[in-house]
Amino acid sequence: MTVTVDEKTRTNSRFKLVGPKEIGYNVKQVDVFLERARAYFLSTDTHGNAITSLDVRTASFDPARGGYSAQAVDAAMDRIEDEFVLREKELLIGAEGEKAWMMKIGKTASVLRARLHRPDGDRFRRPSKKSAQSYNINDVDVLCRELLVYIEDNGELSVDIVRRAVFAPEKGSDGYEESQVDAFLDRVVELMASIDPLPAK
The missing domain is CATH 1.20.1480 (hypothetical protein mp506/mpn330, domain 1)
Structure with missing residues (x-):
């Protein structure tokens, strides 16, 4: 299902948005996932709702008319994945x-x-x-x-x-x-x- 981004979102977006008639990523889904990833990454508690580099790599978002630019989001997800991989490496070395x-x-x-x-x-x-x-x-x-x-x-x-x-x-x-x-x-x-x-x- 393709949704349409409202004007309020268009003025408060964290990524570049495609044109109103173009298809991008669902803004809410991207924002929710990135907030979860950020909260987990910055937390000293590694239990609970863990997010791994695999979760970042395999995350997918529904299409949305006027949504976030797929290229911009994909580039950000790559950088986030790299950070998670590095953290996982450091945690493993620290523990074992x-x-x-x-x-x-x-x-x-x-x-x-x-x-x-x-x-x-x-x-x-x-x-x-x-x-x-x-x-x-x-x-x-x-x-x-x-x-x-x-x-x-x-x-x-x-x-x-x-x-x-x-x-x-x-x-x-x-x-x-x-x-x-x-x-x-x-x-x-x-x-x-x-x-x-x-x-x-």
Whole structure:
């Protein structure tokens, strides 16, 4: 369902708004999520309604006519995710030591590397239903080869490239299963965000 942003919201918005007839993100949903994330991040209480970097990465908002610019919100969500990843790293090191963090990173990298080493065309499942949406195999494999260079040879690859990756659509077994590829790339983003330092402010 697409809603329309009222004029009061348009004068008190925290992000750039698209035109009144254009489609953006639902303002209320974005504001509510960001307030929750901010309250949790600034709290010393890590119990209760916890929000994780995964919650930030997978958050979605309904379309709204005249809503927040998707590009502006997505960029902010990326920065917030990076901050949450850094905090999670610091909490783990504080509780269990740096060795525990290194072991976690090593385990994640090992799992990812195993799939990346699979041959082109065999890295992910194919949908069983002929009508199911899937991702173009070559597009996904190209990114996977770049990721393997990044992980094993310290290749140059920005986490934002993975976040913004777009693959041509396919149908059924002509492509890779979308959900499996998406879940894998979530793990990749988690790894990259925890390894690469945040840019200087």
